[in-house]
Amino acid sequence: MKICPKCGELYIKGKGALSRRDNKTEICPTCGTREALEDLKNYCERKNKKDANKNI
Numbered sequence: 366m367k368i369c370p371k372c373g374e375l376y377i378k379g380k381g382a383l384s385r386r387d388n389k390t391e392i393c394p395t396c397g398t399r400e401a402l403e404d405l406k407n408y409c410e411r412k413n414k415k416d417a418n419k420n421i
């Protein structure tokens with residue numbers, strides 16, 4: 366078992382995800398999913414902003 370450095374939860378070694386923040390820290394699958402969703406959200410927000418500017 367490994368301890369996730371982000372949330373402190375235990376997870377099965379090898380089942381974790383690589384942090385998208387620094388590409389070397391191994392985090393639990395839950396945090397991996399959370400980071401992926403955050404990135405997706407940021408991407409969508411940026412895209413929406415870009416689209417909004419296009420309409421001005």
Ligand SMILES: [Zn+2]
Pocket residue numbers: 369370371372373374392393394395396397
């Ligand atoms: Zn975690």
